[in-house]
Amino acid sequence: MRLTLLFLTLLAFIAGCSTTTVYIVRHGEKVDESDSTNLSPAGFARANALADTLANRGIDSIFSTPYRRTRQTAEPLAKRMGVAITNYPAKPVDAIVERVRHIRNKTVLVVGHSNTILEIAKGLGTSPSLAKIESGDFDNLLRVRIHRGPFAKSIDLSQSTYGQITPP
Numbered sequence: 157m158r159l160t161l162l163f164l165t166l167l168a169f170i171a172g173c174s175t176t177t178v179y180i181v182r183h184g185e186k187v188d189e190s191d192s193t194n195l196s197p198a199g200f201a202r203a204n205a206l207a208d209t210l211a212n213r214g215i216d217s218i219f220s221t222p223y224r225r226t227r228q229t230a231e232p233l234a235k236r237m238g239v240a241i242t243n244y245p246a247k248p249v250d251a252i253v254e255r256v257r258h259i260r261n262k263t264v265l266v267v268g269h270s271n272t273i274l275e276i277a278k279g280l281g282t283s284p285s286l287a288k289i290e291s292g293d294f295d296n297l298l299r300v301r302i303h304r305g306p307f308a309k310s311i312d313l314s315q316s317t318y319g320q321i322t323p324p
Contacts, residue, residue, distance in 0.1 A: 173305050174260040178280060179210060180273050180298040181265070181318075182289060183225040195228045198320065202294060205319030207232035209297065215239060216262040219255070221246040226267045233265065246272060253279035260304070273298060282313035295322045 184199030184206075195203060210233055218234050220226040222243045234241050244252040249272050256264060257280070268276060270289040273296070277284050280300045289296060295317040303310045 173303075175304075176256070176259050176261065176302045177213070177263040178256055178300040178302070179213070179215075179263075179265045180276055180300065181206060181229070181267055182270050182273050182294055182296060183223070183229040183267055184319075185294050186225045192224060195225055199225065199294070200228070202319040203229045203232045206230075206297075207236050209318040210265060211236055214263045215265050217242065217259070217264040218267070219244050219252060219264065220267045221269065221272075223269075226269070230265065230267045249275045249279055252276060256280065257302075277313060281311040284313060285315060293322050295319055 183195070184202035185196045186193045186199055187196045206229065215233060215237050216239065218230050218237075218239050218241045220230045220241050220243060223246070227241060230241050233239075244255065244266075246269060249268075252266060252268075253276060256266065256276075266273075266276060270291060270293070273289060274284050274286060277298050277300055280302065282300055284298065286296070297316045297318045299314045299316070301312050301314075
């Protein structure tokens with residue numbers, strides 16, 4: 157009986173642990189400044205570079221704002237992984253932050269905009285070193301890892317780039 161109780165306690169203890177990894181990117185380069193614009197050829201190349209970069213990371217879910225440029229950025233990876241793209245509203249960022257906070261033991265991609273990706277990372281509990289994403293900056297890849305243990309939660313951020321480097 158004691159062994160069973162100990163086993164069940166240990167099982168509950170382990171079940172309370174999880175690690176969620178969230179990749180956050182801005183959409184690729186766009187043709188123009190209109191809301192309904194497509195990606196440019198450089199943007200499509202970046203979308204393919206994103207798929208190459210994340211193909212072996214075990215992406216379970218992909219979130220995109222409903223804009224064409226964000227969906228086009230996510231599509232090559234979604235097709236490669238066989239994962240549907242789920243829309244989220246661009247603003248307020250709290251909507252996607254809350255949704256991601258409830259995900260456990262998964263790896264997700266969130267495609268956003270220059271004025272939202274840092275806010276999403278901050279909303280998840282990190283402090284990005286970048287103060288702003290400039291209008292011509294498309295190569296940032298933020299990785300937020302949320303580890304929930306039985307006694308504490310830790311969150312870390314790694315910032316890197318992917319695809320063709322955008323000039324400063």
